[in-house]
Structures are given as C-alpha cells and as structure tokens.
Amino acid sequence: MNLAIRTVLTNRSSFRLCDRISHKCLQTPVVTKCSIIQQRNYCEDRSEARRLPQLMEFPPIVWPSFIKFIKNWMYANFIIRPYFESEFSLNDFIEASKHAVQVVSESLQSSNFKALEGLVEKEAIATLKEAVSKLSVSQRQMIAINKEDIFYAFPYQVGVIFDDSDKRWVEITMCYHVLKGMKQMQETGDLPPISLGVQPEYQEKIFILNYRFIREFTKGVEDSWWVNIVNHFQPHTLVKKSF
Numbered sequence: 001m002n003l004a005i006r007t008v009l010t011n012r013s014s015f016r017l018c019d020r021i022s023h024k025c026l027q028t029p030v031v032t033k034c035s036i037i038q039q040r041n042y043c044e045d046r047s048e049a050r051r052l053p054q055l056m057e058f059p060p061i062v063w064p065s066f067i068k069f070i071k072n073w074m075y076a077n078f079i080i081r082p083y084f085e086s087e088f089s090l091n092d093f094i095e096a097s098k099h100a101v102q103v104v105s106e107s108l109q110s111s112n113f114k115a116l117e118g119l120v121e122k123e124a125i126a127t128l129k130e131a132v133s134k135l136s137v138s139q140r141q142m143i144a145i146n147k148e149d150i151f152y153a154f155p156y157q158v159g160v161i162f163d164d165s166d167k168r169w170v171e172i173t174m175c176y177h178v179l180k181g182m183k184q185m186q187e188t189g190d191l192p193p194i195s196l197g198v199q200p201e202y203q204e205k206i207f208i209l210n211y212r213f214i215r216e217f218t219k220g221v222e223d224s225w226w227v228n229i230v231n232h233f234q235p236h237t238l239v240k241k242s243f
Contacts, residue, residue, distance in 0.1 A: 109144035
C-alpha cells in the first residue's frame with residue numbers, strides 16, 4: 001500500500017498591476033482611450049487570477065444523492081466487506097482519504113509531481129501537470145489544502161467493477177467541502193457564520209474537491225488505493241456559469 005494511504009489507514013494572490021496612467025496621458029484623447037482599455041484588462045486579469053480553473057475534465061459534484069447514499073451503504077456492507085476486505089469501513093476510508101487529499105494538493109501546489117507517483121495514476125499525473133503549468137502563481141496557491149480545513153466530506157458514489165478475466169476493482173468518488181483557514185478560526189474562536197456560503201468575504205475561501213479513488217481487489221493481487229481524478233473548484237464560480 002502506498003505511503004500516504006498506508007500511514008493513515010493504519011492566499012496570498014499577487015496581482016500584476018498595470019502601469020500607472022500619468023496626468024499627461026489623461027489629457028490626450030487618444031491615450032485616454034488606451035488607458036481605459038488597460039484599466040479594464042487589469043480588472044479582468046484580477047478577477048481571473050482569483051478564480052481556480054478545473055484541473056481535470058470531470059462533472060462537478062457538490063451535494064450527495066440520497067439514492068446513491070443507500071447504494072453506497074449496501075455496496076460497502078454487503079459486497080466489499082464480506083467479499084473483498086473484511087475490515088473495510090467507509091468512515092475509516094473517508095478519514096484516510098483526507099490525508100491523501102492534503103498530500104496530493106500540496107504536491108500540486110509546489111509542482112512536485114514526483115511525490116504523486118504511487119498515489120496518483122500516471123495518466124492523471126500527466127493531465128494534472130499540464131493543467132498546473134497553465135496556472136498563475138496566485139492560482140497555484142489556491143490548490144494546497146489542509147485536511148483540518150475540510151468541514152464536510154462524503155462518498156458520492158461507490159462502485160464495483162468486474163471484467164471478463166475475473167479482475168475486480170472498487171472505485172469511490174469522494175466530495176470534500178473546504179473552508180480555507182478554518183483550522184485557524186477554530187483555534188482563535190472566530191467561527192464562521194452558518195450563512196458563510198453567501199457572504200462575499202467567505203466565498204473565495206470556500207472550495208469543493210472531487211477525488212476518485214480506485215483499488216484492485218482481484219484474488220492474489222496486492223494493491224493500494226490510487227487517485228485517478230483530482231478536481232478543485234469554487235462553488236460561487238459554478239453559480240455564475242449557470243446564468
């Protein structure tokens with residue numbers, strides 16, 4: 001089992017400021033027009049720098065499904081535990097997966113893709129490497145997640161995969177709700193309000209993460225949990241896109 005899972009199972013944005021517009025330029029109609037364009041581009045760049053693009057192509061998951069909740073419980077208790085792994089527990093898996101999220105996200109933030117080997121599938125690493133290379137410095141800083149800042153986590157979907165050669169896998173898609181700085185808030189007693197999701201000062205600190213884990217359970221094969229989907233996004237950007 002890889003080190004991250006095995007161990008547990010046992011912003012400041014820096015914006016590029018536009019050149020200051022001199023008073024002489026403002027007195028010249030032609031230059032005034034250019035300066036207005038510069039100012040608009042600055043606003044657009046600033047807004048873009050504070051938005052984290054999706055790292056991988058994957059439909060964003062935000063909330064649990066009641067039907068899937070029942071199916072997940074049945075898979076975990078009536079298939080995985082009796083036939084695949086007798087000590088399997090969804091609660092234990094969720095807690096262990098938070099540590100994996102921290103390891104993966106911190107490695108992506110620092111572009112340490114070597115650290116992802118043995119935890120993230122090779123194809124996913126290649127995709128993530130390309131996505132991270134296109135991010136600005138401030139956007140990369142948004143990626144790193146402290147597991148103590150995860151205030152809500154749930155398995156969205158648990159699935160069992162079989163093929164014609166009697167190989168079998170278990171795949172678990174997880175969703176995490178994160179409030180950056182929550183741990184520090186708890187330590188200082190400055191707890192966020194219940195309505196934090198609609199308050200502007202908190203919106204840019206809230207992130208939702210979708211991670212998909214997979215593990216082979218074929219008889220005679222010793223495998224560990226791998227990550228093949230990694231996605232971070234800000235829920236308020238999804239709301240804007242929907243209109």
